[in-house]
Amino acid sequence: MATRRRVLAGLAASALAPRLGWAEAGNPGYLSAARDGSGAYRLFGLSETGQAVFSVPLPGRGHAAAAHPRRAEAVAFARRPGTFALVLDCAEGRVAAELTAPPGRHFYGHGAFSGDGSRLYTSESDYDAARGIIGVWEAGRGYRRIGEFPSGGIGPHEILRLPGAETLVVANGGIETHPASGRTKLNLPTMRPNLAYLSPEGRELDRIELATVLHMNSIRHLSARADGLVAAALQWQGDLGRAPPLLMLHRRGAAPRLAEAPGPAQVAMQGYAGSIAFSGDGTRVAITSPRGGQAHVFDAETGRFLSAWAAPDICGVAATATGLLATTGTGDVIALDANGARTVHPVAWDNHLVALA
Amino acid sequence: MRPLKRFETTLSRSFAGPRGVRPRSLMGRVSTKTRAALVLVTAVLLPLPAGADVIDRAVDEHVLPRVTAAAEAAAALAETAEADCAPDSEALRAAYHAGFDAWIAASHLQFGPALEDNRGFAMGFWPDPRGAGRRAIAGLISAENPIGLDPAGYAEVSVAARGYHALEAMLFNEEVAGSGTPEYRCALVRTMASDTAATAAAIRDGWLGGHADAMRSAGAAGNAAYPGEAVALRALFGAASTGLQFTSDTRLARPLGTFERAYPLRAEARRSERSLRHVALSADSAGELALILAGPAGAEVEDEIQRHRDRIAALIERLDDPTLAGVATPQGRIRVEAVRAQVDGLRRTLALDVAPVLGVAAGFNALDGD
Secondary structure, eight states: OOOHHHHHHHHHSOTTSOOOBGGGGTOOSEEEEEEETTSOEEEEEEOTTSOEEEEEEESSOEEEEEEOSSBSEEEEEESSSOOEEEEEETTTTEEEEEEEOOTTEEEEEEEEEOTTSSEEEEEEEETTTTEEEEEEEEEESEEEEEEEEEOSSSSEEEEEEOTTSOOEEEEEOOOOOOGGGTTOOSOGGGOOOEEEEEOTTOOEEEEEOOOGGGTTEEEEEEEEOTTSOEEEEEEEOSOGGGOOOOEEEEOTTSOOEEEOOOHHHHHHTTTBOOEEEEOTTSSEEEEEETTTTEEEEEETTTOOEEEEEEOTTEEEEEEOSSSEEEEETTSEEEEOSTTOOEEEOSEEEEEEEEEOO | OOOOHHHHHHHHSOOOSOOOOOOSSTTTTSOHHHHHHHHHHHHHHOOTHHHHHHHHHIIIIIIHHHHHHHHHHHHHHHHHHHHOOOTTOHHHHHHHHHHHHHHHTTTTOOSGGGTGGGHHHHHOOOOOTTOHHHHHHHHHHHHTOGGGGOTTTGGGSOGGGSHHHHHHHHHHOHHHHTSSOHHHHHHHHHHHHHHHHHHHHHHHHHIIIIIHHHHHTTTSTTOSSOSSHHHHHHHHHHHHHHHHHHIIIIIIHHHHOOSSOOOGGGSTTTTTTOHHHHHHHHHHHHHHHHHHHTGGGOHHHHHHHHHHHHHHHHHHHHHOOTTOGGGGSHHHHHHHHHHHHHHHHHHHHIIIIIHHHHTOOOOTTTTTOO
16 A cells, blocks of 8 residues: 555655556456545545555545556546546556536546547536536547547436446436436436436447336446446435336447346335446356345346345445455445455445446 | 244333434534533543453354354245245245344344455345345246256346345245246255355355454454454444344335335335334344443443333334335334334444444545535
């Protein structure tokens, strides 16, 4: 873990220092933002077994991070409606660049790199027009805004690049907010979330919507499998008594499929899935509900419910080599497998655990 | 309904507390500053051995007795069903009630052995917003599916057709009672009872056969499931807190619906007139665990928890609305809301006064919501 001394030394090092790879940052397998025991916010690098291998201070509460495919560089986003994101040099423990949203835009907390790492795409709101935007940044020395295009809906949240392709997939949550009214949801009766597939130039390739009766099921977080199967985690804005499905599976060219757990298990999720990930071997997909203190694991092919895991405030989830790893706001890192091994950290892990490719 | 012994004793104490008013939110009444101060003060008060002591007490005085009672009552039900499977048999119905009582009192322990193989859901499949149980049972009966005659293989059927709620349909739902042949339905009751007993036994055996020891030795080298006492304390705290939340947000709030529209038919196990009883039993049992967990927080907090438990029991005793049908009337609604306010009050005491002392405060992500 980066000590204070090391962070300071890193900060003192000149910007001319060579860019280092992930090996120099202790070969983390994952990134996660957290609040530490002193109440300060940091971005952590975690090993495959859940040990902390570095940490870098953050100026405020983070949300998700996007990892550069090659350089030991992570973009940490403020929680929405933040207007800043930090590019962190995880090997040196210093801020390498700062991204500021253009006037009239704010970040939603997620971003994705192009395959070669030369571009960063960020989900943003053009809030006066109530329109979702994907910001495009040149990710070289220093980050430069070079363009933007419509996200295909309102409230774009997580954005991913499909594995082995440059196609982007965006969860347009459908919920309109405005910084003037914080996180207040302004359009629930008319919301219409979608899953949009976009070319790297911003051409809309596909737009998937749920049935009208499920129009209040906000599509928020995504995971993609190597073969292009996309899984989305949903957040229900309607009557909790209906306990609708919170997992959507989609492959381009086919209709989306919804999956749910049996009655009481589904109700226990409280209509809220906060994170999603395919297992490393691609056979399973997990969604987490910090509100319900539950993770649900499904068969990725059939959508059949497999198992429930109980852990208060569980939210982050990511693939391991073959399985799944989850994090909680109480500091646990939990293997979602038969052995259920946990490591405990004196921190509160934030919403997302990001696996490095 | 038979009175609950535990409530007879609490009734004799005077009910002097103020009428509960539901707060806007769980954390609504205490400022962030006050809470931070609580954490600081109480964190100093907790000597390390207290955690281990609380875990031991929770396992030995609460978990093991509850899961053992649930297994024994389910075994007795299976035995009774063998002797008499007629849906209106008094002996069978009494055994069903006793078994369901014992399960509800253990049903908040939704971690470890109850989560493995989805056993908890196989004991009590509710709520069932899509009516999966009704459909699954109707399917078995109309096809006279042979799996309904096979207790050992029955675990393969839809989880919605297993456990006490499925048995309730067999014994108390007139639509089911009028379908298929009496012979098949009789065999199905026996199979369900036997399967339920096997599930309850598996939960108990999971605890006795390792999980109890794993919890007691939390923090010992090589303990993968409980690498620290905090992990075990969080699991126990989560069971008490989530159990109370389930009673408030699901058992009570589902039938309450909104002021404009109540949903009395959404009440749990209303056909066997157990809806209110489940509120009583679950709040009482989760409350018992809460009281054990409150030990390190001191006598004042323990008293506060006991006061909530007494008020819940007293309000329920006066309610006289076994199926919660009263939610459809303004007067009945107010009374059910009052029970809910006390359940929420107990949970709030747990969150504000017990969680910081045990070092299990949660909500970093749950309250963030993004």
